[in-house]
Amino acid sequence: MPNHSEPSPQPQTEIPEEDKLLAVLAYVPVLCLIPFVRTDRSPFVTGHIRLGILLFVAEVFALILRYLPAVWDVVIFICVIIALVGIVHVVRGQTFSLPFVSEWFGREREPLK
Numbered sequence: 001m002p003n004h005s006e007p008s009p010q011p012q013t014e015i016p017e018e019d020k021l022l023a024v025l026a027y028v029p030v031l032c033l034i035p036f037v038r039t040d041r042s043p044f045v046t047g048h049i050r051l052g053i054l055l056f057v058a059e060v061f062a063l064i065l066r067y068l069p070a071v072w073d074v075v076i077f078i079c080v081i082i083a084l085v086g087i088v089h090v091v092r093g094q095t096f097s098l099p100f101v102s103e104w105f106g107r108e109r110e111p112l113k
Contacts, residue, residue: 015093019045023090026052027083029059047095051086055079 022035022045032052035045062075082098089096 023048027086
């Protein structure tokens, strides 16, 4: 007898290949700027761009602190792991967020006047 109490998996909308490519680029240092400057991006791409830019800033920060080997190694290692997990989510057509960080960084803000 089928169990009807469990929710059936929700079908995901198909993500266009161009959006997936832009979202993957969001996780590559420096190349993350390509999807960032595009104005015709989907919410799927925008979410990945926000996290990609955050990783890029962390990598630049680590580059500045490269003379402190422990800090450099840890920050770059964490950034690489997060980028790989993000790319896997992109290929699967899923969004990806980091607790607390994505919530704060993903908020809409008032435009500067």
